Amino acid sequence: MHVDEKTVRRIASLARLKVTDAEAKSLEGELSGILDWVTMLDEVDTKGVEPMTSVEATSLRLREDKVTDGNIGADVTRNAPLKEDNFFVVPKVVE
Amino acid sequence: MQNKASTSAANKPNNLLKGATGEWEVIIGLEVHAQVASKAKLFSGASTTFGAEPNSNVSLVDAAMPGMLPAINGECVAQAVRTGLGLKAQINKRSIFDRKNYFYPDLPQGYQISQYKNPIVGEGTIEIDVDGVTKVIGIERLHLEQDAGKSIHDQHPDYSYVDLNRSGVALMEIVSRPDLRSAKEAQAYVTKLRTILRYLGTCDGDMEKGNMRADVNVSVRRPGAELGTRCEVKNVNSIRFIGQAVDYEARRQIDIIEDGGTIRQETRLFDNAKGETRSMRSKEEAHDYRYFPDPDLLPLEFDQAFIDGLQKGLPELPDEKKARFMAQYGLSAYDASVLVAEKESADYFERVAKGRDGKAAANWMINELFGRINKEGTTIATAPVSDVANNAIIGMISDGTISGAIAKKVFDIAWTTGRDPIEIVDTDGLKQVTDMGAIEKAVDAIITANPDKVEQVKLKPSMLGWFVGQAMKQSGGKANPQQVSDLLKAKLGI
Numbered sequence: 201m202h203v204d205e206k207t208v209r210r211i212a213s214l215a216r217l218k219v220t221d222a223e224a225k226s227l228e229g230e231l232s233g234i235l236d237w238v239t240m241l242d243e244v245d246t247k248g249v250e251p252m253t254s255v256e257a258t259s260l261r262l263r264e265d266k267v268t269d270g271n272i273g274a275d276v277t278r279n280a281p282l283k284e285d286n287f288f289v290v291p292k293v294v295e
Numbered sequence: 296m297q298n299k300a301s302t303s304a305a306n307k308p309n310n311l312l313k314g315a316t317g318e319w320e321v322i323i324g325l326e327v328h329a330q331v332a333s334k335a336k337l338f339s340g341a342s343t344t345f346g347a348e349p350n351s352n353v354s355l356v357d358a359a360m361p362g363m364l365p366a367i368n369g370e371c372v373a374q375a376v377r378t379g380l381g382l383k384a385q386i387n388k389r390s391i392f393d394r395k396n397y398f399y400p401d402l403p404q405g406y407q408i409s410q411y412k413n414p415i416v417g418e419g420t421i422e423i424d425v426d427g428v429t430k431v432i433g434i435e436r437l438h439l440e441q442d443a444g445k446s447i448h449d450q451h452p453d454y455s456y457v458d459l460n461r462s463g464v465a466l467m468e469i470v471s472r473p474d475l476r477s478a479k480e481a482q483a484y485v486t487k488l489r490t491i492l493r494y495l496g497t498c499d500g501d502m503e504k505g506n507m508r509a510d511v512n513v514s515v516r517r518p519g520a521e522l523g524t525r526c527e528v529k530n531v532n533s534i535r536f537i538g539q540a541v542d543y544e545a546r547r548q549i550d551i552i553e554d555g556g557t558i559r560q561e562t563r564l565f566d567n568a569k570g571e572t573r574s575m576r577s578k579e580e581a582h583d584y585r586y587f588p589d590p591d592l593l594p595l596e597f598d599q600a601f602i603d604g605l606q607k608g609l610p611e612l613p614d615e616k617k618a619r620f621m622a623q624y625g626l627s628a629y630d631a632s633v634l635v636a637e638k639e640s641a642d643y644f645e646r647v648a649k650g651r652d653g654k655a656a657a658n659w660m661i662n663e664l665f666g667r668i669n670k671e672g673t674t675i676a677t678a679p680v681s682d683v684a685n686n687a688i689i690g691m692i693s694d695g696t697i698s699g700a701i702a703k704k705v706f707d708i709a710w711t712t713g714r715d716p717i718e719i720v721d722t723d724g725l726k727q728v729t730d731m732g733a734i735e736k737a738v739d740a741i742i743t744a745n746p747d748k749v750e751q752v753k754l755k756p757s758m759l760g761w762f763v764g765q766a767m768k769q770s771g772g773k774a775n776p777q778q779v780s781d782l783l784k785a786k787l788g789i
Contacts (some may be wrong), residue, residue: 259389259593263335264370265333267334267342273349273350276350276355276358286349287450288458
């Protein structure tokens with residue numbers, strides 16, 4: 201399966217990664233190689249087999265509806281490059 | 296999610312919109328986001344309280360700090376199941392949480408935990424009444440997902456401020472089938488859905504706080520033709536705006552097509568101030584959310600006993616209550632639907648109607664009480680005339696202690712002074728005069744004083760009303776109008 205440069209650029213943009221022309225070229229080959237390798241799985245007959253969504257055969261444990269956390273605004277924003285009154289401050293984003 | 300329109304939603308011709316080249320049918324589907332009523336968030340123990348200090352209702356899970364793991368709140372699951380039962384929907388005992396990937400500053404995880412292919416609730420229905428016609432609207436699904444945080448753009452010219460208090464709060468996304476055909480129907484649907492959620496106690500329905508909001512999908516087509524291309528108007532936050540968004544968007548699309556253009560599938564914003572929709576220009580590229588099952592979360596599973604337990608605890612829902620009010624109290628469909636629109640007023644009505652004629656109690660409540668409440672801008676909970684007081688007034692009308700006209704006067708005094716209606720009638724001497732002697736005397740005086748009118752009424756019996764009016768006036772409204780009328784008929788020989 202061949203991944204072309206356009207697809208590489210699209211994947212990079214979705215992941216918010218900056219990719220140089222040289223990197224894009226090399227990623228074309230790498231991603232194509234990875235997909236070719238994974239494509240081997242197509243040889244397995246999975247008819248009637250439900251897709252596996254977790255490795256454990258148990259189900260989700262339910263938590264009680266109790267407030268047990270919060271009021272740590274200063275901690276939450278501690279690593280933020282910019283903050284004000286416990287708000288995160290980010291470059292303007294308006295749609 | 297707009298793929299097929301149910302045949303049950305056949306259009307009525309009066310819903311069609313006129314264009315320059317003929318008639319158009321509007322197809323609407325709604326995705327309603329309803330905040331789940333719970334104390335803690337969907338996957339963390341932080342509080343859901345509205346209006347807290349910035350980032351104070353945030354745990355390290357909600358801020359997506361590395362290494363944090365989500366743990367699901369059982370009450371949110373129960374609320375989703377209750378809502379599904381209230382929508383007569385299929386409950387899925389096994390559902391899966393997926394990651395919906397996108398980047399935005401108020402989404403710290405870089406993905407929203409949602410449900411994609413296997414939602415907790417499947418197909419259901421909602422009945423709406425528009426212009427006296429009942430229509431069944433299909434529900435496609437209901438799934439649980441996380442809310443995002445909030446970005447504030449007006450604090451600084453160059454920066455946006457991000458508050459994650461909402462981040463991780465549980466939402467139910469309720470997706471309708473494209474069965475709605477007019478702004479009115481869309482509004483009736485959201486109103487009914489809100490009523491059901493409030494009865495169930497699964498969402499407070501507070502649209503001003505953003506606890507319930509809708510994405511409105513609109514397309515147009517020639518009646519009976521293939522579905523047209525749809526546009527999605529995001530985050531409309533009032534029932535009035537939903538109507539405006541539908542009308543504006545339908546007209547815009549019709550104009551484009553009639554001018555020879557084509558509709559581009561896109562996401563649009565609704566401008567509350569201008570009442571119009573606008574393209575979200577930044578989205579040149581179609582979204583690609585790359586959904587996949589969240590590896591941090593196991594499948595959500597529960598058994599039939601869990602569902603049965605919740606079913607047992609459900610309250611009487613609006614449709615059932617309306618049917619019961621019509622059967623038990625003899626109310627019209629209209630009166631019953633007015634009273635059941637809010638659970639609070641339905642419960643209030645039953646207290647007012649206790650031991651009284653149900654129809655009289657409903658009329659009284661809708662005309663007198665609701666009329667005054669609307670005029671004064673108050674609510675049923677804070678109205679100065681209580682349920683007990685209204686019950687007493689209706690009792691006094693039905694046993695003939697006071698007339699309907701006096702009852703209104705008593706209600707007004709009670710409203711402004713807070714006095715007890717029975718005490719008002721006693722103290723102010725407002726009891727209906729049943730002493731026939733006194734009434735007869737007044738009637739005789741009127742007849743003697745108006746010989747010309749007596750001649751007229753013999754030719755024109757509808758003049759009787761004038762005599763009744765005079766006699767009632769003389770009694771200060773305290774005579775029984777029926778008795779006065781009977782007496783006058785006898786005396787005047789008509």
